[in-house]
Amino acid sequence: MKRALPLIVITLFLAGIFFVPVGITNTPARHQEALPENEAINTPFSGSFLPLDKQVRVAIYDEPNTTLPEYATGLGMQFSNEVAALITLLEGAGYIVTTLNVHDILNHQLKTADYDVLILADNYPRENITNFVDEFYLGGGGVLGLNAAFGYLLYSGMIMPEAKGDDAYGGLWDEESWSTHKIAQRHPITKSVQVDDTVVEPSHDAKEFFFGSYIKENSVVAPYFEVVANQSDGSGYSSIVCLDNVLKGGRVVGMAANTTTITSDMGDIIIDAVEWLCPRPKGRILFDVSHRNFYPVDTWDPTQYTGAPRFSSFRETLVNKSYTFDKLWPSAAGNLTSANLAPYDLLVLNMPEYNFTLDEIAAISDWVSVGGGLFLMGDYDGFLEENQNINYLLANYDLRMNLTENFNPGTFTTTAFAEHPTVENINELTFSGGSYVNCTGTAYPLVMQGADTVVASQEIGAGRIMLAGDINFLASEIEESDNVVYAANVVNWLDSWDADVLVHQSYHISHLPAGGSEYRSS
Numbered sequence: 001m002k003r004a005l006p007l008i009v010i011t012l013f014l015a016g017i018f019f020v021p022v023g024i025t026n027t028p029a030r031h032q033e034a035l036p037e038n039e040a041i042n043t044p045f046s047g048s049f050l051p052l053d054k055q056v057r058v059a060i061y062d063e064p065n066t067t068l069p070e071y072a073t074g075l076g077m078q079f080s081n082e083v084a085a086l087i088t089l090l091e092g093a094g095y096i097v098t099t100l101n102v103h104d105i106l107n108h109q110l111k112t113a114d115y116d117v118l119i120l121a122d123n124y125p126r127e128n129i130t131n132f133v134d135e136f137y138l139g140g141g142g143v144l145g146l147n148a149a150f151g152y153l154l155y156s157g158m159i160m161p162e163a164k165g166d167d168a169y170g171g172l173w174d175e176e177s178w179s180t181h182k183i184a185q186r187h188p189i190t191k192s193v194q195v196d197d198t199v200v201e202p203s204h205d206a207k208e209f210f211f212g213s214y215i216k217e218n219s220v221v222a223p224y225f226e227v228v229a230n231q232s233d234g235s236g237y238s239s240i241v242c243l244d245n246v247l248k249g250g251r252v253v254g255m256a257a258n259t260t261t262i263t264s265d266m267g268d269i270i271i272d273a274v275e276w277l278c279p280r281p282k283g284r285i286l287f288d289v290s291h292r293n294f295y296p297v298d299t300w301d302p303t304q305y306t307g308a309p310r311f312s313s314f315r316e317t318l319v320n321k322s323y324t325f326d327k328l329w330p331s332a333a334g335n336l337t338s339a340n341l342a343p344y345d346l347l348v349l350n351m352p353e354y355n356f357t358l359d360e361i362a363a364i365s366d367w368v369s370v371g372g373g374l375f376l377m378g379d380y381d382g383f384l385e386e387n388q389n390i391n392y393l394l395a396n397y398d399l400r401m402n403l404t405e406n407f408n409p410g411t412f413t414t415t416a417f418a419e420h421p422t423v424e425n426i427n428e429l430t431f432s433g434g435s436y437v438n439c440t441g442t443a444y445p446l447v448m449q450g451a452d453t454v455v456a457s458q459e460i461g462a463g464r465i466m467l468a469g470d471i472n473f474l475a476s477e478i479e480e481s482d483n484v485v486y487a488a489n490v491v492n493w494l495d496s497w498d499a500d501v502l503v504h505q506s507y508h509i510s511h512l513p514a515g516g517s518e519y520r521s522s
Contacts, residue, residue: 056278058090059115061123061133062099069127071155074169077148080122082259086146086270089262093271105129108331110136112250112324113286113343116278117142120149121259124167130156131300138298138315140250140324142277144270147208148175150254158252159243160219173210180232181239181256181266187228188276189242189253192268198232199265201258208256212238221245240269242276248316251277281324283495286344287311288328290335294351294379294386295475297327304353310475311350314487317478321488323495336360338367345495346373349393350471351386356393365396369461373494377471379434380406387435390467398441398458399467405436407449407470413481416448421496422489423447430480434470464494 066079083099090097100110106129110118118136120143125133134156137143145153150173157164163172181199183190193199212227213236219225221243229240239256253273257266289301295310296303315325326344328335336356341347341363356364368374376394378387378401387401394400411432417423429447436452439445443458446466457466468474474487 054278054280056095056117056274057115058095058097058117058119058274059110060086060097060099060119060121061101061105061125062121063102063123063126065102065126066123069124071127071130071167072124072151072169073167074151077151077169077175079124079148080259083121085262086119086121086259089267089270090274093274095271095274102126102129105132108132108327108329110141111326112136112139112141112279112281113284113326115141117144117274119144119274120146120152122147122149124149124152124155131298134158135298135327137249137252138312138319139326140279140281140319142251142253142274142279144253144255144273144277146255146257146259150208150210150256153252153254158249159225159241159254160215160221161248162219171211172214173208175208178209178231178233181229182232183229184227184238187226187242189240189269189273190228191272193265199229199263199269201263201266202261209235209237209239210241210254210256212241215241221247242273246320249319250279253277279324280322282322283324283345283491284343285318285323285325285346285348285491286328286341287315287325287348288336288352290328290330291349291352291354291356291389293349294353294383295471301327302330304351308476310471313478313484314474317484317487318491321491323491334359336363338363341367341372344372346375346491348375348377349390350377351379351383352389353386355389361393361395364393368463368465371462373463373491374465375468375490375494376466377468377474378437379469379471380410381435394465394467397460397465398439398443399456399465400438401467401469402436402438405452407431407434407436407454412449414447414449414454416450418444418446418448420446421493422486424489426482426486426489428481429483429486430473430477431470432472432477434468434472437467437469439467466490466494 060083062083063081066081068077087097110132118141137158143158151167151169153159154163154172155165155167179201183193183195183197186195209231215225216222216227224245225241225243227238227241231237231239241254243252255273257270287297289303292302292304294304296306297311297315298309299306319325328340364374376390378390381404384403387403391400413428413430415428417426431454437454437456439453439456443456445453445456447455455466455468457464473483478484478487
């Protein structure tokens with residue numbers, strides 16, 4: 001879990017002057033500076049966009065099988081998978097570099113908790129790992145596709161959602177022998193050069209070129225898509241493009257770059273691209289799929305229901321709010337272990353069909369007590385076994401799923417909230433098809449339907465637990481009422497025990513135990 005030193009924000013009113021700490025702005029978290037493409041850079045960018053203590057962790061897909069996977073459409077394509085020069089370059093820049101092959105990714109080693117950026121070096125992922133590569137991107141990881149890997153960025157929908165399922169070879173990109181890039185605009189990945197500079201590479205190898213202008217003019221992601229460099233011959237074909245899509249996933253860069261021999265100028269651009277791609281998460285979320293939970297995030301998850309990606313919008317909301325998001329897949333080495341929980345700030349569980357072991361319960365309890373956030377969702381009494389499994393996990397706490405009383409009516413909208421940070425900017429919430437929650441002792445209700453509790457919470461040691469009696473309200477119903485805002489508020493609160501900035505509220509909140517505050521009840 002993150003353990004940063006708190007930043008204490010002090011507001012002073014002295015002689016009528018209001019001082020605002022330098023560096024705190026009201027700009028969106030994920031947007032970079034945007035300048036006209038024809039504005040020259042008089043001096044190169046300097047410095048890093050990363051915190052001083054941040055180590056960039058890079059995974060390079062290293063797959064010696066360079067035959068075309070079944071989904072590739074360009075029979076004339078050639079993959080190279082040249083990674084040695086990349087490893088030397090990035091390690092020389094101080095980055096931590098690891099190579100992962102198809103078996104590593106198939107075994108779920110590609111996680112945002114372990115790696116910040118994935119590089120696909122002139123190769124496509126094999127057919128049996130595409131879902132897990134996509135999971136990394138959808139969870140907030142950055143992806144750099146070099147040369148022919150641009151086709152996979154299209155096939156996966158990362159760079160242009162409208163192309164998903166088609167690598168668009170010969171349509172949105174192609175390859176030929178050429179050597180010179182011309183820098184088109186100021187951007188963090190081109191901070192080592194200036195607008196209209198040329199970057200020359202060896203010309204003996206075929207490199208890709210992209211129809212970036214088409215994406216810029218026709219895709220839903222156009223507002224977030226940038227052409228950073230073009231071929232220098234005036235053809236208008238793009239050679240370096242990037243995407244900071246606030247709607248979904250991590251950042252993406254597509255680059256026609258020779259990976260056999262990397263020139264100094266191109267090496268600087270690759271290094272800066274990796275830095276820009278690196279997420280700056282305010283928290284790391286782990287979503288359990290190891291206990292055959294009922295609702296999935298994606299349709300390929302090992303869950304009871306696979307008809308639709310129920311929690312995909314929940315993930316997109318949180319990644320958009322600068323969280324990273326991983327899944328805990330079943331493993332013979334153990335599932336909810338101390339080691340698996342350690343990198344994360346929040347664990348999400350919904351309707352587990354498989355019960356928890358005593359070792360798992362002990363690991364979760366220890367993890368919560370030192371600051372972990374635990375978010376559980378049950379449902380109506382038709383899922384008796386799943387609700388009982390939740391209660392078994394919570395046996396040492398004061399929260400329980402009610403095993404007999406379902407929502408009445410089954411779908412409803414409520415405005416009955418306790419005063420709490422999680423209901424900031426919330427006017428109403430919609431729930432559907434669940435059961436009520438029982439809370440005793442130091443647990444307290446947060447959302448009610450009449451006299452019955454729908455969502456409740458308890459604070460244990462340095463950690464927090466929240467239990468909801470409905471799995472639909474942040475899944476199929478997340479777009480209803482203010483549910484999507486509530487999703488972000490819940491995660492922010494569960495993860496805020498060691499936040500870098502806390503704004504203290506001193507007014508009395510009646511639902512908390514005596515002596516409590518908005519952020520701590522004891």
